Amino acid sequence: MGAQVGTAQVGTAGVGTTEAGPPPVRSARAVWRRVVADRPAVFGMVFAGLAVLVALAAPLLTMLEGQDPVTFHPELVDSARGGVPLGSFGGVSADHWLGVEPQTGRDLFARTVYGARISLLVAVGAAVVQVGLGVLLGLAAGLGGRWLDNALGRLTDLVIAFPSLIFSVALLAIVPDSFPRPLLLMLIMGMFGWGGTARIVRGQVLSLRSRDHVAAARLAGATPTRVAFREILPGVVAPVLSYAAILLPSNMISEAGLSFLGVGVRPPTPSWGQMLSKATTWFRGDPLYVLVPATLLFLTVLSFSLLADGLRTALDPRATGVARRAE
Amino acid sequence: MKRKLVLLSVAAVAGSLSVACGGGGATASGAFDPATCQGGTLTVLNQRDQTHLDPARLYTSGGGNIPSLLFRTLTTRTRAGGQEGTKVAPDLATNTGEPSDDAKTWTYHLRDGLKFDDGSPITAQDVKYGIERSFSPELPGGAPYLRDWLVGAADYKGVYAQPEGIAAIETPDERTIVFRLRKPQGDFPYLATATQFSPVPKAKDTGTNYENKPVSSGPYRIEKYEKNKDLLLVRNEHWSRSVDPNRLGCPDRIEIHSGLNAAVINQRIAGGAGADANAVTTDTQLGPDELARLDGDPELAKRVAKGNFPYTWYLSFNTTKAPFDNPKVRQAFTHAVNRQAVVNAAGGSSLAYPATTFLPEQESMGFRKYDFYPAGATGDPEKAKQLLAEAGFPNGVEVTLAHSTHSGEGDGPEVAAALQDAYKRAGITVRLQGIDSASYSTTIANPATQPQIAISGWGADWPSGGPFLTPVFDGRQILASGGNFNLAHHDDPAINAEIDEITRITDPKQAAKRWGELDEKLGQKALVVTLFHGKDAALTGKNVKNAFVSDWTGKYDLTALSVK
Numbered sequence: 001m002g003a004q005v006g007t008a009q010v011g012t013a014g015v016g017t018t019e020a021g022p023p024p025v026r027s028a029r030a031v032w033r034r035v036v037a038d039r040p041a042v043f044g045m046v047f048a049g050l051a052v053l054v055a056l057a058a059p060l061l062t063m064l065e066g067q068d069p070v071t072f073h074p075e076l077v078d079s080a081r082g083g084v085p086l087g088s089f090g091g092v093s094a095d096h097w098l099g100v101e102p103q104t105g106r107d108l109f110a111r112t113v114y115g116a117r118i119s120l121l122v123a124v125g126a127a128v129v130q131v132g133l134g135v136l137l138g139l140a141a142g143l144g145g146r147w148l149d150n151a152l153g154r155l156t157d158l159v160i161a162f163p164s165l166i167f168s169v170a171l172l173a174i175v176p177d178s179f180p181r182p183l184l185l186m187l188i189m190g191m192f193g194w195g196g197t198a199r200i201v202r203g204q205v206l207s208l209r210s211r212d213h214v215a216a217a218r219l220a221g222a223t224p225t226r227v228a229f230r231e232i233l234p235g236v237v238a239p240v241l242s243y244a245a246i247l248l249p250s251n252m253i254s255e256a257g258l259s260f261l262g263v264g265v266r267p268p269t270p271s272w273g274q275m276l277s278k279a280t281t282w283f284r285g286d287p288l289y290v291l292v293p294a295t296l297l298f299l300t301v302l303s304f305s306l307l308a309d310g311l312r313t314a315l316d317p318r319a320t321g322v323a324r325r326a327e
Numbered sequence: 328m329k330r331k332l333v334l335l336s337v338a339a340v341a342g343s344l345s346v347a348c349g350g351g352g353a354t355a356s357g358a359f360d361p362a363t364c365q366g367g368t369l370t371v372l373n374q375r376d377q378t379h380l381d382p383a384r385l386y387t388s389g390g391g392n393i394p395s396l397l398f399r400t401l402t403t404r405t406r407a408g409g410q411e412g413t414k415v416a417p418d419l420a421t422n423t424g425e426p427s428d429d430a431k432t433w434t435y436h437l438r439d440g441l442k443f444d445d446g447s448p449i450t451a452q453d454v455k456y457g458i459e460r461s462f463s464p465e466l467p468g469g470a471p472y473l474r475d476w477l478v479g480a481a482d483y484k485g486v487y488a489q490p491e492g493i494a495a496i497e498t499p500d501e502r503t504i505v506f507r508l509r510k511p512q513g514d515f516p517y518l519a520t521a522t523q524f525s526p527v528p529k530a531k532d533t534g535t536n537y538e539n540k541p542v543s544s545g546p547y548r549i550e551k552y553e554k555n556k557d558l559l560l561v562r563n564e565h566w567s568r569s570v571d572p573n574r575l576g577c578p579d580r581i582e583i584h585s586g587l588n589a590a591v592i593n594q595r596i597a598g599g600a601g602a603d604a605n606a607v608t609t610d611t612q613l614g615p616d617e618l619a620r621l622d623g624d625p626e627l628a629k630r631v632a633k634g635n636f637p638y639t640w641y642l643s644f645n646t647t648k649a650p651f652d653n654p655k656v657r658q659a660f661t662h663a664v665n666r667q668a669v670v671n672a673a674g675g676s677s678l679a680y681p682a683t684t685f686l687p688e689q690e691s692m693g694f695r696k697y698d699f700y701p702a703g704a705t706g707d708p709e710k711a712k713q714l715l716a717e718a719g720f721p722n723g724v725e726v727t728l729a730h731s732t733h734s735g736e737g738d739g740p741e742v743a744a745a746l747q748d749a750y751k752r753a754g755i756t757v758r759l760q761g762i763d764s765a766s767y768s769t770t771i772a773n774p775a776t777q778p779q780i781a782i783s784g785w786g787a788d789w790p791s792g793g794p795f796l797t798p799v800f801d802g803r804q805i806l807a808s809g810g811n812f813n814l815a816h817h818d819d820p821a822i823n824a825e826i827d828e829i830t831r832i833t834d835p836k837q838a839a840k841r842w843g844e845l846d847e848k849l850g851q852k853a854l855v856v857t858l859f860h861g862k863d864a865a866l867t868g869k870n871v872k873n874a875f876v877s878d879w880t881g882k883y884d885l886t887a888l889s890v891k
Contacts (some may be wrong), residue, residue, distance in 0.1 A: 074667040074705060079676035082618030100616065103671050103741065104748075177760065266759070267744050281590065285619030290463070294597045 041310020047303035049079035051296075055116040062110040065097055069114040069130035070268045073105030082218055101278075102286050111270040112292055118271040119297070123251035129190025130251075131244050134197020135236070139228050141185070141198065143206025149202075156195045156202075164192035165257070172263035181265045193247065200243055204236040238315040245308030247302040256297055272297045309311045331664055361874040364577035364889035370606040370868070371885070372592045376555045376585040381538035383461035385522040388788050389879050390418075390841050396560060398525035399437050399544040399571065401454065401504075402516050404879045406573050406887050408634075412877020413691035413790040414835075415516040416573055419449065419526070419544075423516040430511040430833045434493050435500045435519070439518040442565040443528060444543040453526035454498045459486045461523035462493070469523040476518075478507045486517060487534065501835035511831040513838055517789035546576030546886065554730055558583040575873075578605075581852045581885065585700055593617050597627055599869040605890040606868040609882055613864045618677055627866075630876045633677075634863045636881025637687040637795065638786040640673070640737040642728075642746070642856035644815035650726075655718035657853040662701035662782075663711035665749035669858050673742040677738075677864050678700035683859040685799070686792060686846045691835065693792040693843030711753035720860060723754030729771060729778035733764035737861065738782040746782075773809040774816070782858070783814060790879045792842020793830060800849050801826050815854040822848070 035041050062068055076091055077083045085091030085105035090099030090108070098108040118157065141152040168188050175184055208214060209232065217231045254274030258264040265271045275293040283290045371393070379385060382398045389395075389404035403418035405411060415423045420435040427434070441449035461469040463485025474480050478495040486492065490845040497506040506515070518524075531542050532648065547560035552555065560581040568576070592611045595603045613631065621628045644651040651657055664682035680688075683698040701707065715723060730743035740761060747757040760778060762770050771781045787794040798804050802818025805811055825845055832838040850857075863881035867874045870890050874883040 034820075064512040072665070072745060072749065073670045074671050077671055077675075079667070079671050080618075081622060082613075082675040082677060083671045084615070086621045101676070104668070104745065146744075195814065262732070266761075267740060268747065283614050284616045 031311075031314045035307075035310045038310040038313065040306040041314075044303040044306030044308075044310065047299060048307055049118055051122060051300045051303070053115050055120045056119050058110075058113040061113050065107070065109055065316055066095065067107035067110045068109040069104065069106060069219065069270050071106065073100060074109075076100045076105040077102060084282075084285050090286045092288070098292055099286075100314075102282050102289060106268075108289070108292060111275065112272075112296065115270040115272045115275055116296070118152075118265050118269060119252055119255055119273070119300070120254045122182050122189070122262060122265075122271075123248050125186035126180070126189035126193060126251045126254075127244055127247045130193040130247055131197050131240060133190065133194035135201050135233075135240060137194065138201025139205060139232070139302070141202040143209065143224065143228055143232070144226055144239040152198070153202075155212055156198050159192060160195035160199075163191060168192065168258060169261060169263050172258065181269070185255060185258065185264060189251055193251070193254075197240060197247075200228075200237050200239050204239060205232055208232050208235045212324075242308060242315050244310035245304065245311050249304040252297065252301050252304070339396055339722070349660060359889060360601070361575055361577075364575060364619065364873070364891055365579065367578050367870075367890040368582060368602070368605060369578040369885070369888055369890050370586055370602050371581065371583040372595060372603075372606050372608050373583065373585040373610045374589055375610055376558070376591065379468060379538050380541055380549075380552065380558075381466060381535075382457060382522045382525045382527065382541065382741050383463070383466040384538065386468055386470055387520075387522045388786075389520045391522055392880065392882055392885050393521050393558070395545065395574070395884075396581065397541065397545045397549070398522050399441075400522060401519040402523040402637055403520050403573055404877065406575075406877070406884050408735055408875035408877055410878050411688050412875075413689065413879045415520060418469040418520075418571070418573060420519075421455065424471055424519060426513075426515070426613070426833050430513050430515070431508045433506045433508070433512075433515045433519075435504050437504075438570055440570045441544070442547040442570075443526070444563045444564050444565055445531075447528060449526045449544060450501040451498040452501065453528055454504055454524065455492065455498050456486065456529050456532075457525055457527035458523055459483070460527055460532065460813070460853040463487055465874045469530065470518070470521045472518055472788075473523070476508050476510070476512055476515075476714055480544045486532075492683060499679060502535045510827075513829075513831060513835075514789065514791055515791050515834040517791055520850075546571070546574050547581060549582075550808075555586050556584070558585075575889070576886060577873075577891065578887035584878065590616070593866060593887065596630075596866040596868055601651070605871060605875070607871055607883065607885075607888060609885065611865060612674070612678060613866060617866065618675065618864075623829075630867050630869070630871075631864050632700065632867055632876050632883045634876030634881040635687065635689065635878050636786065637692055637790055637878070638737075638784060638862055639682060639685055639687060639795075640679075640742070640782065640784045640860040640861070641682070641685070641866045642780055642858060642878050643783040644780045644855070645774075646815045646817060646854060648779075650718070650720065650724055651779075653718045654853055655714045656720070656724070657856075658700045659718070659753065660755070661712040661853055661856045662702050662714065663750055663753035664702045664705045664856055665704075665706040665756065666702060666859060667704045668745040668749060669742055672745040673737055673859055673861075674735075678862050679859040682860045684846055684850060685786075685855065685857055686795060686843065687860045690791045691791065691839060691878065692787075692795060693839035693846065695842070695843030695847050697847045699851050700853060706749050706752065708749075708753035711755070715754065723756065725756040725758070727758045727760050728761045729762055729767075729781040731764040731767040732761040733767075736764070737784050737859070738767065741859070742782055768848055771814065772811050774805075774811055775809075777811075777814065781814070783855075785812070791835065792839060793826075796842060796845060796849070797826055800854065817849075817854050861863035 076086055078086050084102045090157040092209040096107050098112060101108055133245055139148045159247055171188055214231045217227050255264060259271045259273030260277040264273055272293045331786045377393060385391060385394050387394050390400050399418050401418060401420045402423050403414050405414040405416040417423050419437055419441060421438055425434045437451055443449060460466060462483045477493060480493050480495060483489060483493055497505040526544055528542055543563050546563055546566045548563040550561045551559040562579060590606050593614050598604050598616060646652060670676055670679045670681055686692045686694050728743055730740060731738045733739050743759050747759060750757045770776045785799055798812045800817050802823050805813045805816055822842050829838055829841040872889045873887050876883055
């Protein structure tokens with residue numbers, strides 16, 4: 001979660017607006033053209049799309065394989081050697097495409113695709129909470145009076161500077177098990193991750209609120225709510241969108257970190273972070289067990305980061321380099 | 328209380344919760360000759376330090392591993408591999424004790440020429456003083472049995488509050504000590520191996536500070552001690568093999584380093600660089616990484632000391648409450664258990680073996696094979712479903728299973744997940760309730776907070792059926808206010824009477840047979856689901872010799888190891 005603090009600052013610097021220029025709005029087609037011209041972004045888009053697809057189709061894929069993520073297969077591991085999977089490459093076979101988990105013999109492919117569900121679900125859910133809170137509080141700070149702006153400004157500082165990892169671990173440890181874990185993870189990560197979005201939105205609002213079209217709407221008698229949502233909000237969509245794309249991989253890392261520390265989703269529900277955590281003691285005995293979740297986590301986070309970067313560049317009116325290359 | 332203490336004792340003595348060895352095979356890497364084994368420095372790499380270095384505060388089984396280097400006791404465990412090592416041997420005394428008055432009086436005579444590390448002679452009065460010290464509320468932690476066993480000792484407050492001592496411990500002369508007990512206790516020689524039976528010179532007693540510089544009666548004395556870090560031992564010049572037939576005392580120095588990580592310990596001993604070639608550990612099992620390597624690395628495989636420390640892991644339920652008041656439900660849970668998956672979850676067949684009996688498979692415990700509600704290797708869900716239907720649960724049951732959150736332990740989340748999977752096949756829905764390992768045992772031992780089902784472990788303080796079965800199944804041991812280990816809340820007057828009867832027997836062999844028969848009777852009642860018995864496997868350094876493992880401790884014996 002510490003990573004969010006870092007990305008928040010990068011994001012602020014990268015998508016911050018200048019006093020002068022018009023609101024950075026481009027047509028969706030132009031943005032798409034710029035993104036597809038950016039090769040790393042295309043790779044990111046394809047792989048991230050694939051990951052989402054796999055996660056959505058997890059029950060279908062495991063049905064195809066004929067396995068499920070929770071059934072034990074004690075006959076597939078070598079009990080005398082501490083439970084290492086029998087056979088080469090961690091027990092890879094026609095029945096078990098990625099082999100089986102040491103000790104339990106649970107199917108690794110099934111656990112991996114179901115793990116993708118948790119990892120992505122929590123990352124997206126947390127991003128929704130983060131962006132939702134960030135936009136609301138950013139709007140309020142930018143449009144409210146000086147007093148409200150100051151108060152929210154300090155609150156944002158507090159949230160960004162907060163040692164959220166330690167607090168999350170403590171919080172996750174005391175909430176009863178009956179509360180759904182993925183939802184809890186989303187809420188906790190959302191609660192600590194809205195600071196960056198709020199700052200970007202506030203900055204954008206400050207520059208937008210003195211624009212002519214906003215003044216015109218005010219003079220025409222529009223209510224403050226209407227001004228906020230109809231005149232100002234569209235102007236903050238682009239920077240928020242590219243920032244949200246940065247939040248996704250950062251959230252995935254956070255979920256993996258919390259699951260690694262044993263406070264994430266509860267067994268037998270698989271998640272990539274949890275798989276990694278269990279795999280650490282097996283790195284010599286069964287390397288594939290470590291490599292599968294580690295590689296997937298790495299590639300997925302990288303993909304989302306590349307996609308986010310491409311999106312940011314495409315949406316930023318000052319970054320013309322990519323556009324020129326495209327032409 | 329006792330269970331917790333048992334666990335502490337293992338930590339203090341062998342330093343391992345995870346239990347010891349079955350075969351008792353020797354793993355010496357070369358010719359070992361006790362006559363020429365002296366010299367060198369033995370290194371001990373451990374995760375945990377001793378809880379205390381005061382003999383009154385150490386809760387040991389058989390005198391402990393590290394404590395036995397410093398403290399001699401009236402009796403001790405026989406230093407030999409396998410079942411031979413489960414026998415009691417005389418230590419300070421000339422024999423294992425002379426019973427009289429229906430095993431209610433036990434008399435010991437001390438050997439000639441016994442000396443402390445300052446050269447002063449060891450007397451029967453020093454042994455009496457050491458035992459009475461352990462009753463002091465300032466020095467808690469030792470084995471609790473004597474308070475219950477000795478006549479008139481229940482309210483004794485220790486040597487500082489009541490210097491007159493305990494009348495039931497008599498010392499008619501400097502070499503004789505007599506114990507008078509309330510009830511017959513055939514197991515007294517086993518208890519006399521506990522570290523609280525070691526001598527303490529009254530003149531050197533500094534109360535709670537004594538553990539900073541305890542007087543040694545064993546082959547080594549303390550050169551330097553830094554808590555949770557280093558304990559450096561050198562030879563005690565006033566000790567010799569002529570007055571101690573049990574300990575060899577081969578190395579000139581023993582350096583004990585604690586506070587290390589289990590994986591680090593295993594890697595260092597396996598690697599064997601520099602001083603690590605002379606290293607051993609008394610509290611760390613082989614990890615999965617080492618187990619997986621053993622097949623392809625015969626040199627490493629040769630350095631694994633395997634054994635069995637008598638320890639049983641089982642599923643406990645309160646049989647006075649629904650649905651477990653119904654024997655059919657308990658039988659169904661026994662039929663449905665998948666012991667192969669459970670053993671794998673506990674580290675595989677090198678570290679555990681499936682248990683259908685409460686007593687571990689050891690002769691000295693009185694092991695008697697039975698399996699009344701067979702589950703086979705992987706469970707019999709159909710039979711379980713049928714029994715549940717007969718019990719009035721045709722659609723299965725839903726229960727909450729408590730386990731410790733400590734990963735890798737016998738009561739940890741891995742074993743719980745294996746049970747959850749097995750029971751699902753029998754139509755039993757298991758919700759898992761992880762409880763922090765620090766409070767786990769106190770939570771399940773308190774009837775007010777005892778969960779519906781819990782994974783429980785039990786180790787004995789000495790290798791006999793008594794301390795194994797009595798606290799867990801004797802109806803008079805149910806404690807309503809906590810510290811209760813009769814988790815089944817089982818109270819059968821016939822069983823209680825039988826326990827009293829066996830306790831009188833002073834011949835270990837005869838008693839063992841009776842404990843085995845009692846275990847079988849209890850097994851028929853399906854009061855618990857036995858899961859597995861622990862095994863022990865620990866590495867020794869490349870130069871370490873004479874690493875035999877007894878069935879009492881499950882560990883190699885530090886007083887026998889040589890690095891020369």
